[in-house]
Amino acid sequence: EAGVTQFPSHSVIEKGQTVTLRCDPISGHDNLYWYRRVMGKEIKFLLHFVKESKQDESGMPNNRFLAERTGGTYSTLKVQPAELEDSGVYFCASSQSPLQPQHFGDGTRLSIL
Amino acid sequence: AQSVTQLDSQVPVFEEAPVELRCNYSSSVSVYLFWYVQYPNQGLQLLLKYLSGSTLVESINGFEAEFNKSQTSFHLRKPSVHISDTAEYFCAVSEVGSQGNLIFGKGTKLSVKP
Structure with a gap:
């Protein structure tokens, strides 16, 4: 079984540019979560999809962040325009149901210069 | 609101020594508890979990954690x-009855020296 795949593994962009992160969950996992870890801080929840619907986006920092999951398969997280404080590692996780353990991807390390 | 405290940011130990990584949580409702591990250059992997039942849970690689409701702790030991x-x-x-959103502690770096 393929695990959760995230792309790219690293991204370095300048302030003001746009970046799109992608997450491919484990096949059949309806629940998809995005988290972020800013350097030196804890991993924080951003949002949760059930299939293509946003179930909870209470953790999204501001309207520069847009997440989508068209068709209920892979998800994208776009940051536009990127700011310095957006630097960090963005993790995606998926599970069959909210009660099942979440499987995490390797993360995307985003650096804003 | 829930919160998780891992007081030790770094724990250096020698090989074959015992170790305890501390975790305390704060919550007004019942919670499920997890330990995840991140090896260098890899993603997070579930180590063990407590959902219900026996308060002592074990992993396949010798770690164990005990849920202590009165002390709101879930320390990890090996x-x-x-x-x-x-x-x-x-x-x-994660809060029981929630959609599974995880609230993490800041992490503890375990460094095992020969």
Whole structure:
């Protein structure tokens, strides 16, 4: 079984540019979560999809962040325009149901210069 | 609101020594508890979880954690560590009845020295 795949593994962009992160969950996992870890801080929840619907986006920092999951398969997280404080590692996780353990991807390390 | 505290940011130990990584949580409702591990250059992997039942849970590689409701703790222990246990360990909770959103502690870096 393929695990959760995230792309790219690293991204370095300048302030003001746009970046799109992608997450491919484990096949059949309806629940998809995005988290972020800013350097030196804890991993924080951003949002949760059930299939293509946003179930909870209470953790999204501001309207520069847009997440989508068209068709209920892979998800994208776009940051536009990127700011310095957006630097960090963005993790995606998926599970069959909210009660099942979440499987995490390797993360995307985003650096804003 | 829930919160998770991992007081030790770094724990250095010698190989074959015992180790305890501490985790305390704060919540007004019942929670599920998890330990995740992140090996160098890898993603997070579930180490063990407590959902219900026996308060002592074990992993396949010798770690164990005990849920203590009165002390709101879920400390992780291993009686004898290996070099390969060097990693960052994260304690996390999710609220019972929620959609599974995890609340993490800041992580503890375990460094096992020969």
